[in-house]
Amino acid sequence: MTNLEIGNILGRSETFVSKHARKYRKSKLCDRLTEEQKQFIYLHHNLKDMTQKDIAKRLGLTYNSVMHYIRAYINKG
Secondary structure (H helix, E strand, O other), X not given: OOHHHXXXXXXXXXXXXXXXXXXXXXXXXXXXXXXXXXXXXXXXXXXXXXXXXXXXXHHOOOHHHHHHHHHHHHHOO
């Protein structure tokens, strides 16, 4: 179901649904990673000694999980 379809059902705009869906996805991403994984990602991302792909391989995560965590919680931009 798309954000537009959900918005039509709820009587809200697609933008409103997208904004709240983004917040929900970000909060759920945090729940999926353990504290050790978060620290490992944070450390190696800031040291720039490993690429996101290498970090994902080392932790057994998908590249997208690592990339989204960095964007949402480390870069915050």
